[in-house]
Amino acid sequence: MLSETDILALWTTLKLAGLTTIILLLLGTPLAWWLAHSRFRYKVIVEALVALPLILPPTVLGFYLLIMLGPNGPLGPLMQSLGIQSLAFTFTGLVIGSVFYSLPFVVQPLQNAFAAIGRRPLEVAATLRARPMDQFFSVVLPLARPGYITAAVLGFAHTVGEFGVVLMIGGNIPGETQVLSIAIYDHVEALEYGQAHVLSGGLLLLSFILLLTVYTLNRRYRLTST
Amino acid sequence: MTIEAQLHLKRDNFTLDAMFCVPSHGITALFGPSGCGKTTLLRAIAGLEKETRGRFVIGDTVWQDETRCLPTHQRELGYVFQEASLFEHLSVRQNLEYGLKRLPVETPRFDFDQAVTLLDLAALLPRQPARLSGGERQRVAIARALLSSPQLLLMDEPLAALDQQRKREILPFFARLHSELDIPMLYVSHAADEVARLADHLVLLNDGRVQASGPIAEMLTRADLPLAHDHDAAAIIEATVSGHDTQFGLTQLTFPGGQLSVPQPGSGSGLPIGQAVRLRVLARDVSLTLKQQTGTSILNIVPVTITALNAENAENVIQPTAQLLVQLDVNGVPLLARITRKSAMALALESGKAVFAQIKAIALLD
Numbered sequence: 001m002l003s004e005t006d007i008l009a010l011w012t013t014l015k016l017a018g019l020t021t022i023i024l025l026l027l028g029t030p031l032a033w034w035l036a037h038s039r040f041r042y043k044v045i046v047e048a049l050v051a052l053p054l055i056l057p058p059t060v061l062g063f064y065l066l067i068m069l070g071p072n073g074p075l076g077p078l079m080q081s082l083g084i085q086s087l088a089f090t091f092t093g094l095v096i097g098s099v100f101y102s103l104p105f106v107v108q109p110l111q112n113a114f115a116a117i118g119r120r121p122l123e124v125a126a127t128l129r130a131r132p133m134d135q136f137f138s139v140v141l142p143l144a145r146p147g148y149i150t151a152a153v154l155g156f157a158h159t160v161g162e163f164g165v166v167l168m169i170g171g172n173i174p175g176e177t178q179v180l181s182i183a184i185y186d187h188v189e190a191l192e193y194g195q196a197h198v199l200s201g202g203l204l205l206l207s208f209i210l211l212l213t214v215y216t217l218n219r220r221y222r223l224t225s226t
Numbered sequence: 227m228t229i230e231a232q233l234h235l236k237r238d239n240f241t242l243d244a245m246f247c248v249p250s251h252g253i254t255a256l257f258g259p260s261g262c263g264k265t266t267l268l269r270a271i272a273g274l275e276k277e278t279r280g281r282f283v284i285g286d287t288v289w290q291d292e293t294r295c296l297p298t299h300q301r302e303l304g305y306v307f308q309e310a311s312l313f314e315h316l317s318v319r320q321n322l323e324y325g326l327k328r329l330p331v332e333t334p335r336f337d338f339d340q341a342v343t344l345l346d347l348a349a350l351l352p353r354q355p356a357r358l359s360g361g362e363r364q365r366v367a368i369a370r371a372l373l374s375s376p377q378l379l380l381m382d383e384p385l386a387a388l389d390q391q392r393k394r395e396i397l398p399f400f401a402r403l404h405s406e407l408d409i410p411m412l413y414v415s416h417a418a419d420e421v422a423r424l425a426d427h428l429v430l431l432n433d434g435r436v437q438a439s440g441p442i443a444e445m446l447t448r449a450d451l452p453l454a455h456d457h458d459a460a461a462i463i464e465a466t467v468s469g470h471d472t473q474f475g476l477t478q479l480t481f482p483g484g485q486l487s488v489p490q491p492g493s494g495s496g497l498p499i500g501q502a503v504r505l506r507v508l509a510r511d512v513s514l515t516l517k518q519q520t521g522t523s524i525l526n527i528v529p530v531t532i533t534a535l536n537a538e539n540a541e542n543v544i545q546p547t548a549q550l551l552v553q554l555d556v557n558g559v560p561l562l563a564r565i566t567r568k569s570a571m572a573l574a575l576e577s578g579k580a581v582f583a584q585i586k587a588i589a590l591l592d
Binding site for chain 2: 120121123124125126127128129130131132134135138139142143145
């Protein structure tokens with residue numbers, strides 16, 4: 001039912017979404033923490049920048065990333081000193097693009113979770129001899145669990161659904177940068193509606209199941225903790 | 227051994243500039259009206275207000291001075307917040323063990339079972355915090371603070387968020403902490419009755435500054451402090467149970483100034499002989515006579531010496547008010563009486579004069 005390129009596209013998509021989600025959770029945690037707790041006056045600018053991918057046409061994001069990551073971009077000399085010609089049209093470039101593209105979907109749920117927890121549990125932990133890192137891992141992380149589940153699933157699902165950014169900076173190289181959404185587009189262009197149906201239906205189902213999981217888990221968590 | 231504080235903290239609309247020195251045993255109340263900086267002071271002592279400058283020393287341990295400032299997790303303290311901040315993701319037992327597990331190996335530990343017994347928590351151990359009542363949560367929070375084996379317990383209005391019934395449920399536990407443990411406590415409160423009941427020392431705060439500090443009995447009766455001019459102004463008497471009058475259901479008490487009788491509290495056989503109790507005598511329940519009265523229904527009459535007469539001047543009122551606050555001394559124990567200026571004139575009361583105080587009501591505090 002699935003052709004070999006379709007399976008390759010599926011694998012590339014899952015690899016891309018998984019890797020992007022992991023990177024975003026690691027980068028998003030300190031960023032969201034800072035956004036939730038900082039009293040920095042110009043914090044709102046950073047907040048707006050983080051939210052930008054929510055409304056920006058993906059092609060715009062892709063276009064600028066293409067320039068940034070290309071051999072003549074501002075990062076060109078740095079990349080060349082590392083022995084990299086160009087990150088455009090590579091899987092690595094795609095991951096970088098996806099991290100920007102899905103950033104708000106990970107940062108915002110985490111930021112909301114941290115803000116809802118507030119400083120009090122940290123202060124309590126400190127009065128009970130917990131060091132700052134210990135406070136975070138023993139108190140904040142478990143309390144922010146629903147936020148992390150939401151962030152991970154939204155980040156993953158949103159990356160799976162990526163199209164415009166991939167098209168601009170990834171191109172359509174099977175096994176490297178060809179993801180499902182692009183494969184579907186190819187099938188439709190070639191009037192292969194049958195295969196387009198299989199992939200589209202699969203993505204529809206996957207997205208629904210993921211969201212169902214988030215809502216079920218978060219509901220259960222709320223029910224047990226109140 | 228003393229607790230010595232000298233702490234400064236500047237905020238946009240508030241400045242804390244607190245200096246006090248109290249003995250490092252018993253309960254010291256940080257008392258004052260809402261917004262006077264009590265909680266901020268307590269947080270500064272705990273190291274939770276990062277911009278605090280100054281000095282805090284307990285015994286020979288320096289928590290903060292000009293050259294260093296220990297972060298909160300290195301201060302050997304127990305902190306009970308106004309609303310019990312239990313970790314919702316942990317069971318009661320895990321909450322109790324949180325601080326215990328993080329103590330350095332060589333630290334002497336407060337016994338887990340003793341804390342559980344002291345605060346009557348055995349039945350609650352497997353439960354989640356969400357399933358506890360307000361009073362139960364606060365008891366867990368207190369036990370959790372004890373189990374981190376603190377050098378100093380900091381309590382931020384631990385009863386404020388509870389209703390009257392829950393308060394009555396918890397107060398005996400504080401009395402137990404006080405009598406059974408040797409951990410000094412700083413107790414923030416704006417409720418005069420709580421302070422009269424629990425505190426040994428009082429630090430009086432007003433607008434971010436320490437107005438006065440000293441032993442509770444003295445602080446409550448000082449005419450230069452607002453406490454003695456309150457509508458519910460009262461003196462505290464420490465007494466011991468010396469006998470029971472079963473025929474009339476009275477408990478006899480001895481204090482340095484003599485004997486007192488109060489109705490036996492509650493039901494049952496009454497308090498054990500020798501038990502220390504604290505009494506509260508409201509200034510408005512004390513009247514003065516020149517000679518010892520007979521033929522009066524008042525049971526408690528003690529000889530006293532007048533130490534001072536103070537006009538109860540309301541602010542911005544030039545005309546003297548109708549009432550006077552009379553400070554009395556009963557063999558070293560201070561007492562207050564509120565009488566009319568007219569009566570004082572009629573009896574020719576003056577400082578140094580020996581008279582009799584008739585006490586209409588005495589409240590047994592614990």
